[in-house]
Amino acid sequence: MSTVAIPYDIEPHPITGMYNGKFGLWLFLASEVMLFGALFSTYILLRVGAPAGTWPHHGSEILDVPKGTINTLVLIASSVSMVLAWASLKMNNFAKGRVFLLVTFLLAGVFLVIKATEYYAKFTHYQIDVKTPVLLHGEKVTRITGHLHEQTDEHVVITPDAVKGQEHPAEMEIERDNIVRLTNFGPQHSTYMATYFTLTGLHGLHIVGGMVVILFLLLTGPSMWSKNPAKLTNRVECTGLYWHFVDLVWIFLFPVFYLL
Amino acid sequence: MASSSHEMDKHLKVYYIVFGCLAVLTVLTVSVAYLHLPIVAAVAVALLIACVKGSLVASFFMHLISERRLIFVILGLCLFLFLMLLLVPSLTFFEPHYSTFVNGVSGR
Amino acid sequence: MSHDHGHDLPFWRKYIFSVDHKVIGIQYAVTALLFLFLGFSLISIMRYQLAYPGRDIPVIGKLLGEPIVGKTPTGYVLTGDGYNAFGAMHGTIMIFLGVVPLAVGGFGNFVLPLQIGAPDMAFPRLNMASYWAYFSGGVVMLTSFFVPGGAANSGWTSYPPLSDIATTGQTMWLFGMVLLITSSLLGSVNFIVTTVQMRAKGLSFFRLPFFVWAQLVTSFLLLLAFPPLEAAGVLQLMDRLAGTSFFLPSGLVVSGQVQNQLSGGGSPLLWQHLFWFLAHPEVYVLILPALGIVAEVIANNTRKPLWGYKSLVYSTIFLGFMSFLVWAHHMFMTGMGQTLSTFFQATTMIISVPSVIILTCLVISLWGASIRFTVPMLFALAFLPMFAIGGLTGLPLGLTTSDIQLHDTYYVIGHFHYVVAPGTLFALFAGVYYWFPKATGRKMNDFLGKLHFWPSFIFINGVFMPMFFIGMAGVLRRQFDQTEQLHGAAVQGLTVMVSWSAWMLIISQFPFIINFFWSIFRGEKVEANPWQATTLEWSAPSPPPHGNFATPPVVACGPYEYSIPGKEKDFCPQNVALEA
Numbered sequence: 001m002s003t004v005a006i007p008y009d010i011e012p013h014p015i016t017g018m019y020n021g022k023f024g025l026w027l028f029l030a031s032e033v034m035l036f037g038a039l040f041s042t043y044i045l046l047r048v049g050a051p052a053g054t055w056p057h058h059g060s061e062i063l064d065v066p067k068g069t070i071n072t073l074v075l076i077a078s079s080v081s082m083v084l085a086w087a088s089l090k091m092n093n094f095a096k097g098r099v100f101l102l103v104t105f106l107l108a109g110v111f112l113v114i115k116a117t118e119y120y121a122k123f124t125h126y127q128i129d130v131k132t133p134v135l136l137h138g139e140k141v142t143r144i145t146g147h148l149h150e151q152t153d154e155h156v157v158i159t160p161d162a163v164k165g166q167e168h169p170a171e172m173e174i175e176r177d178n179i180v181r182l183t184n185f186g187p188q189h190s191t192y193m194a195t196y197f198t199l200t201g202l203h204g205l206h207i208v209g210g211m212v213v214i215l216f217l218l219l220t221g222p223s224m225w226s227k228n229p230a231k232l233t234n235r236v237e238c239t240g241l242y243w244h245f246v247d248l249v250w251i252f253l254f255p256v257f258y259l260l
Numbered sequence: 261m262a263s264s265s266h267e268m269d270k271h272l273k274v275y276y277i278v279f280g281c282l283a284v285l286t287v288l289t290v291s292v293a294y295l296h297l298p299i300v301a302a303v304a305v306a307l308l309i310a311c312v313k314g315s316l317v318a319s320f321f322m323h324l325i326s327e328r329r330l331i332f333v334i335l336g337l338c339l340f341l342f343l344m345l346l347l348v349p350s351l352t353f354f355e356p357h358y359s360t361f362v363n364g365v366s367g368r
Numbered sequence: 369m370s371h372d373h374g375h376d377l378p379f380w381r382k383y384i385f386s387v388d389h390k391v392i393g394i395q396y397a398v399t400a401l402l403f404l405f406l407g408f409s410l411i412s413i414m415r416y417q418l419a420y421p422g423r424d425i426p427v428i429g430k431l432l433g434e435p436i437v438g439k440t441p442t443g444y445v446l447t448g449d450g451y452n453a454f455g456a457m458h459g460t461i462m463i464f465l466g467v468v469p470l471a472v473g474g475f476g477n478f479v480l481p482l483q484i485g486a487p488d489m490a491f492p493r494l495n496m497a498s499y500w501a502y503f504s505g506g507v508v509m510l511t512s513f514f515v516p517g518g519a520a521n522s523g524w525t526s527y528p529p530l531s532d533i534a535t536t537g538q539t540m541w542l543f544g545m546v547l548l549i550t551s552s553l554l555g556s557v558n559f560i561v562t563t564v565q566m567r568a569k570g571l572s573f574f575r576l577p578f579f580v581w582a583q584l585v586t587s588f589l590l591l592l593a594f595p596p597l598e599a600a601g602v603l604q605l606m607d608r609l610a611g612t613s614f615f616l617p618s619g620l621v622v623s624g625q626v627q628n629q630l631s632g633g634g635s636p637l638l639w640q641h642l643f644w645f646l647a648h649p650e651v652y653v654l655i656l657p658a659l660g661i662v663a664e665v666i667a668n669n670t671r672k673p674l675w676g677y678k679s680l681v682y683s684t685i686f687l688g689f690m691s692f693l694v695w696a697h698h699m700f701m702t703g704m705g706q707t708l709s710t711f712f713q714a715t716t717m718i719i720s721v722p723s724v725i726i727l728t729c730l731v732i733s734l735w736g737a738s739i740r741f742t743v744p745m746l747f748a749l750a751f752l753p754m755f756a757i758g759g760l761t762g763l764p765l766g767l768t769t770s771d772i773q774l775h776d777t778y779y780v781i782g783h784f785h786y787v788v789a790p791g792t793l794f795a796l797f798a799g800v801y802y803w804f805p806k807a808t809g810r811k812m813n814d815f816l817g818k819l820h821f822w823p824s825f826i827f828i829n830g831v832f833m834p835m836f837f838i839g840m841a842g843v844l845r846r847q848f849d850q851t852e853q854l855h856g857a858a859v860q861g862l863t864v865m866v867s868w869s870a871w872m873l874i875i876s877q878f879p880f881i882i883n884f885f886w887s888i889f890r891g892e893k894v895e896a897n898p899w900q901a902t903t904l905e906w907s908a909p910s911p912p913p914h915g916n917f918a919t920p921p922v923v924a925c926g927p928y929e930y931s932i933p934g935k936e937k938d939f940c941p942q943n944v945a946l947e948a
């Protein structure tokens with residue numbers, strides 16, 4: 001025999017009021033709170049101790065607030081569809097439950113696609129620090145940000161970012177010999193970008209994980225519904241708890257990075 | 261296994277109302293950001309709104325509001341430890357004579 | 369209640385990919401014992417270099433290869449890199465691959481469901497997954513010895529900036545840790561749900577054996593303290609693989625080169641905070657299951673209930689809680705400031721109180737007892753003064769002023785080893801001898817057990833007691849050759865004594881190894897309850913079948929009903945269903 005009958009697998013226990021899976025998942029979520037807590041702690045420590053000028057004064061200087069807002073609404077909507085999926089199963093409506101699960105899956109996909117466009121924008125945006133100042137927007141500067149056109153062994157060609165109220169600047173050529181540091185806005189750019197990518201990246205991995213589980217439920221759901229509907233409903237509830245938690249993390253991530 | 265559909269309808273109504281609140285709060289928090297408040301006020305308002313949103317998700321979507329005491333004790337413990345972890349390490353930087361060599365040669 | 373489907377599982381599903389908590393427990397235990405032996409072997413090689421700096425390693429020097437050893441005209445000598453790699457891996461292996469998997473994965477898995485009268489853990493398949501995650505982590509750690517640059521060599525504490533710029537082995541260490549942490553997290557969820565939800569009828573929380581309480585609190589520590597280290601591991605991986613500067617300060621110079629391509633702005637202290645946030649509760653993970661085992665063995669071999677059961681339970685819960693609030697006492701010398709240091713000094717002093725209460729209850733439990741000096745009891749009794757020495761020597765470390773002198777010296781090594789080696793390890797040995805009959809249906813040999821105990825007890829003190837004096841003389845830890853300094857050379861005699869005691873100690877383990885394997889096949893056969901014990905696991909057959917109990921146990925009394933006045937036998941099993 002492979003498995004024994006486990007008590008309180010489906011019916012709730014008097015002390016916790018939960019079946020095993022639900023209690024277990026809440027405990028797992030407690031550990032996830034500590035995981036993200038450590039990363040938020042990292043954010044605070046690095047921001048408080050950052051050398052002058054290395055962190056933006058406001059998230060909107062670097063991040064795309066409209067995209068972030070849309071993503072927030074998308075994820076909240078996916079939380080709603082997730083809980084409606086469970087509610088449908090609770091009301092014995094398997095077809096509706098499946099539809100809501102699919103909606104959740106698709107909304108999660110939308111979130112990831114928007115995130116990917118944000119990441120792409122960062123990886124294609126560059127910053128050059130030079131030794132001898134160069135002329136830009138009528139000033140001598142040692143830091144230029146913009147998009148690269150050309151990279152050779154001798155020089156790079158960059159189109160600097162436009163500044164509000166001024167005309168779009170022309171391409172600039174910068175000698176390699178003059179470059180102290182050349183980097184895109186990826187994680188290595190600064191501790192700000194490092195923290196942004198790590199936190200949103202880990203969050204994104206959690207979304208992918210959730211999508212895998214939802215896909216599994218979509219594919220195996222019909223056969224489990226016919227054999228043990230209560231068990232499937234519980235599994236959807238537990239997945240929902242995880243999903244709402246992922247939404248909850250974003251509810252804090254978004255203002256911390258984009259709005260402060 | 262299916263509870264009465266009348267009961268469930270009430271639940272569904274709650275979900276939609278909470279969704280509405282969350283959407284409104286999202287718009288609110290973004291709007292406040294454009295005011296560019298001084299840093300302490302900005303952080304306080306942003307975190308307050310986030311906590312309200314988070315509580316709505318936890319209470320209604322995660323059904324915490326209808327759960328028993330034990331899980332609250334465990335989550336309460338978790339919250340306390342989370343706050344310790346969040347805040348204590350940065351206290352390193354608020355000592356008057358603490359040398360800031362740790363993060364950079366130039367210091368703060 | 370168990371289901372018999374009338375056919376047996378194939379070998380690989382019964383013994384390799386099993387979901388039965390007993391099989392998984394034994395898998396954990398055997399794997400962990402092998403790792404303990406490996407960890408001990410590493411330090412035994414290091415001890416040769418420490419006793420005889422610069423001399424060729426006898427016999428096995430040839431086998432170790434570069435970069436661990438360097439060729440000399442006469443043989444092979446341990447290099448500095450090799451010393452560092454062995455040192456870092458000794459700590460990592462002993463803690464994460466040895467003691468915790470044995471104490472929690474081994475004993476917790478095997479004993480806990482039996483002691484609460486459950487048929488298995490709440491999530492049997494998750495249990496299996498947690499073992500294989502541990503196994504995989506172990507494979508990654510072992511493989512790291514063979515990659516270019518060798519294994520991790522920045523200490524088991526992996527402090528940056530050094531660990532950020534270390535060789536490939538460090539990256540493997542980080543991935544190995546992610547697997548090990550995953551294993552612990554899955555296991556801790558299982559333990560908590562099982563203990564809360566699957567206790568037998570009548571088994572209220574305050575009728576639980578103290579061992580179960582110890583495992584329950586330990587599981588909460590693992591659940592809530594490990595994730596910050598996982599986060600820190602991710603951050604260090606980002607530093608090493610993605611070029612970030614989470615832990616690299618601005619203006620960092622490596623081998624004379626200013627690191628311009630890095631952003632800087634990071635904080636090495638950040639790693640220390642996140643690391644010790646786990647690593648301090650981790651040491652309570654190392655000791656609590658041991659206290660649980662010692663309590664069970666003492667109650668059984670004194671034929672009396674434990675003294676102060678409620679004090680034990682409340683102290684353990686308070687200890688678990690406080691363990692989260694003391695972590696920066698490992699960081700007194702980082703310049704983090706007086707206010708923080710004072711706070712952590714205070715919490716560290718407070719946490720010594722429940723530890724003392726627990727030890728006191730266990731010692732008072734011996735008072736007026738009719739002690740049976742069985743092999744488990746010998747180890748359990750030795751544990752008590754050894755743990756006391758470990759605990760007391762911690763006090764000067766927890767006080768900031770004395771820590772100035774003692775931090776990072778051999779005194780620290782003596783302190784923590786007293787708690788873990790003659791402390792926890794002895795308790796774990798007691799557990800092996802105690803529960804071996806339950807797991808196998810045979811007792812281990814008594815003579816070999818005593819031959820294991822007495823030399824081990826003598827030599828383990830020979831290893832760690834001198835370290836307090838070596839440390840107070842000012843000799844720092846993790847040094848390859850202490851004779852390069854005058855004060856180190858002055859106490860080299862003690863260092864040689866430590867090394868010889870260590871080699872005698874490893875030889876003293878052979879009676880145990882022989883006994884363990886021999887007794888599986890030839891040990892004296894026993895019935896369900898060879899120790900005349902009260903707790904529920906002893907009312908199941910030895911070894912218990914799949915599903916553990918033919919009928920679910922029913923409980924109507926506390927866990928240590930020994931020597932009840934007026935009763936015929938000197939013990940009353942907790943399983944009322946047995947009372948015919």
